[in-house]
Amino acid sequence: MIVVMESNATEEQISHMVERVESLGLRAHVIHGTERTVIAAIGDKREYTRESLKSGPGVADVVPILAPYKVASLEVKTHPTQLKVRDLVLGGGTVGIIAGPCSVESEEQIMKTAKAVKAAGATALRGGAFKPRTSPYSFQGLKEEGLKLLATAREETGLAVVTEVMAPDEVELVARYADVLQIGARNMQNYRLLEAVGKVDRAVLLKRGASATIDELLLAAEYVLNEGNANVALCERGIRTFETHTRFTLPLATVPYLQRKTHLPVVIDPSHGTGDRALVASMAKAAIAAGADGIMVEVHPDPETAMSDGYQTLDFDEFSSMMRDLARVAEAVDKKL
Amino acid sequence: MIVVMESNATEEQISHMVERVESLGLRAHVIHGTERTVIAAIGDKREYTRESLKSGPGVADVVPILAPYKVASLEVKTHPTQLKVRDLVLGGGTVGIIAGPCSVESEEQIMKTAKAVKAAGATALRGGAFKPRTSPYSFQGLKEEGLKLLATAREETGLAVVTEVMAPDEVELVARYADVLQIGARNMQNYRLLEAVGKVDRAVLLKRGASATIDELLLAAEYVLNEGNANVALCERGIRTFETHTRFTLPLATVPYLQRKTHLPVVIDPSHGTGDRALVASMAKAAIAAGADGIMVEVHPDPETAMSDGYQTLDFDEFSSMMRDLARVAEAVDKKL
Amino acid sequence: MIVVMESNATEEQISHMVERVESLGLRAHVIHGTERTVIAAIGDKREYTRESLKSGPGVADVVPILAPYKVASLEVKTHPTQLKVRDLVLGGGTVGIIAGPCSVESEEQIMKTAKAVKAAGATALRGGAFKPRTSPYSFQGLKEEGLKLLATAREETGLAVVTEVMAPDEVELVARYADVLQIGARNMQNYRLLEAVGKVDRAVLLKRGASATIDELLLAAEYVLNEGNANVALCERGIRTFETHTRFTLPLATVPYLQRKTHLPVVIDPSHGTGDRALVASMAKAAIAAGADGIMVEVHPDPETAMSDGYQTLDFDEFSSMMRDLARVAEAVDKKL
């Protein structure tokens, strides 16, 4: 950590900060520049330390040198993690395809979709049973009934089941039916929930919050890893920016950037990332070209009558056609679906 | 709602959409423009309706006309709500002042702070017992012990206690000690939590998420109001933008804007809104001049040794000095602290 | 255009607005909804009209139905434009590759780079002679001397020359040496400059401003097209968001979105879009998979000693390697470099 003093900091303030650094168990190293003095605080970084030093007298800024996350870091585990759940494989040269409706609506809907996406090459089925909705007046999901339908679809098709869990006290119930527990973007910093999914024997798909930084995403993953659950994949689903022509802005540079910082696999969700059915296939192709380890996409038998997210949902033909294109792009970057 | 068709939409697509509109219980009114056709869908707005129409064939866009929230709306309750809890009054010409440390750390710390902020004119005491922290390695709060210390401070000073609750199954415990339940920015869309605080007899201070739109904030409030709890205040604490010289960007236009849309009181948090102790007082003054119904600010006996947020925390002298300034600004806009 | 009245608008206000709409040469069509009245204003859209109506009494909002741009629109020219300048082809199944240093620094530097990028398959040479620099203390370019070096490199290699022009009174000079006039992101709304390049017989590469909306980008293009210059390509080079791990956020969804709105070719600049040499190749691949018509990338014999932008610049080996990968991805989406 580097403590940058104000240009008019007094010798007394500098001495005070050196003492503070040392009282926190770090070694202080003072460097007098031409206009400012900085103090290098040497030792293993702790978040508290930085906050604390930042409020000292005469301090202009405190610049961290080490990343705030550890277990998720590529410095700790130097080989990429390949996540395998039934047929779903994320990473290690394989691009996993997670497809299905936004919400589970009925047995017919989910069975038809499961069979269609399986036939087209998907390896996991997504579908919401507990739905976080912006408005209390929107459809909130079929709850446990929806989970049962997902489990039935898995029996028929062998697809791994990916579904969202919204509250700590629902984790056990959802884990009974699901293979992968999804943490939605709005819950990325719901720490009680992160701790709860860290304690069960299920893989976790952690979506990036719409305004979360990469450090915050990796620290959220760290909450899960810390509880002993190592099966975590990260999902970029778009950030909130000034752009309104898409629902969110999908920053694909997240893929290669994360792959240089963490060993966890990275999934892209082009459905939420664009909010526009006409853009989904292009962005899925781009995601694979950028190196994504998985794609999560919304598919429904009849998007127009879907109970949620229809405008960003592909129908079966669109999905099959996209899958053929994705296979070609994957091959061009030496990967396979 | 206005369904805007693509410029090359066919007559068949237009007829199809008219039928869709009618099948959703709305009246359809077609208007042929010089370049495009639009269909006005007349009737009470429902969120699902919009999503559903948006995925129809030949549809370019669906423009909502009515706001998605109802109970929080100034159209439903035309007079501003004044929220009163013990000495804390938010709205109706009074600016409530909520002050205290980021985290409750010890009996001495909280008692000293409570007395100091009371003496300077604060009407409520803030302090975190359950702390949502970005990093799992940071201090997570004293939990129930912290709540007890807050209750003791209330006994001594009469200040209302404002503290955060993080999970649905902790609501009952926190409500036992607190007067106002704070929902943090990271939990603004934690719907299970919103429902839970909607069911208890405690006021709720709902903080805006760092990337939440105003509609999303009011819909989150609607989750609480819907459960029967009408004592809700909103808190602007800054949004995430490209600016890095402040921790967040504090958009004070939220104050007059919200006051034209909702009857709920609006509180400003200049501590999180700036993340910089040197900017807090200026922004508190500005907030009152903009019409805020309350100010929430971090105060600590010794910010430099605070266990969290020290860099944005005032000491007792700074707080007293700010309070004198705030009283003058309040008077200049015909309000009182 | 749809004029949305406040829910409490009076009959008098509604009548007034109907008259206003008609006085602007539009036809007014009143629709009484269940809670609000809206007035459809029918006729060819004009920007002034909207602004003007928005300030009327009792008006809540004015929603445009037609896009504000015309000549750039796919509705006016329904086939994509293929831009050809010497060997550079943008669009129509061909991905043009524009490569070269950020700044022209010396004859040796530009000649070596031109030959290297030509050998690896580039079709145009980029290089700045007039450099817009954030700081007045930074290197400002070799000016006309730089233009001459670019022209020499073109003679040797046949590559088209792409270079930036910064002021209206420099257009003539730059046009004397360049094949494609680049308008930088900071000048996207420098209207005098747009008008000036619209009057010369040179292709124009218009970069999107870091906070420009898509409508603003297309309206900027419209300034050029309006003067009679139809050879315009658009370039996405990243937008400014809260993300700091990359220099800008590169939103590749711009590619398919623009291709649904405009006939102009779309180029992606992954160098500025990421600001990180380690991410450039991944994003270039992703851009082609997303459907980009061209790629613009910074290349230098020795990035470490480059006078500007070295941290986002590829060396010759990195560029050659990337080109081999790009050719494979292009083939996978049925295109060629």
Add this chain to the structure above:
Amino acid sequence: MIVVMESNATEEQISHMVERVESLGLRAHVIHGTERTVIAAIGDKREYTRESLKSGPGVADVVPILAPYKVASLEVKTHPTQLKVRDLVLGGGTVGIIAGPCSVESEEQIMKTAKAVKAAGATALRGGAFKPRTSPYSFQGLKEEGLKLLATAREETGLAVVTEVMAPDEVELVARYADVLQIGARNMQNYRLLEAVGKVDRAVLLKRGASATIDELLLAAEYVLNEGNANVALCERGIRTFETHTRFTLPLATVPYLQRKTHLPVVIDPSHGTGDRALVASMAKAAIAAGADGIMVEVHPDPETAMSDGYQTLDFDEFSSMMRDLARVAEAVDKKL
């Protein structure tokens, strides 16, 4: 400057970077931390140096310690600059009020407005003669005819004239009529224009670009100051964020933050900053409470028929009423209008 090496950087890479630092005329000071090595590069900062070091082998990041601007800095000139032009005073305890229409439209319009704002207490008249418009189809201003009308209004009222200049070759013409040359937000990084206004004997009001950082704003000011023109005021007029309920997001924390970094006066434009007439007065009050040295606001005899920006423009009564409120708030913070 601090060069942060990757955690796996080799001794060779470290030595290489030490040599690089020294070859740039800086002193290198190596610090071996527990996980990483950093190199402090001591000496006066130069922008090029940072860029250059950032692309070195094994370098993770380069952290600047000194601000990139100099002449604008409070470290160089430690007392705030008070800018005086005729009756307009910005800073030093006086809040200057610049008011007038978006565009000069006619003699009657500008004369009526000048007299009305003068009577209400304004000290300068604003009005656009050369208008930068997003669309080429919008009203582009009366040009020189508009400048003449402004000069006439000055003769009648004594108000200082503030008007925008858009291109280097128009500076001389505009300077012939105006007292203060305004650089619009879209031209904040139009460097030729900045250099041109730096060479004339007129005060400059430099507006912050909608996505410019504070460093970029101060570096733009530096371009003007560098040419010898010391009469520069900065204007915050809102930044582009994800918020759409206001035209831009007006971050008032810019006021106290800038006042800690620069000696230049800071003006707030609540008209563009909100884009909503109903929010202008609240934000003007807030700006003064936050410490602004000036307010720039749009006023028109009949906003509904204004040729531009009517929706954010006050009429005479609204302006007078606001001025009475502003005087009270100014007094509450020990200032005067």
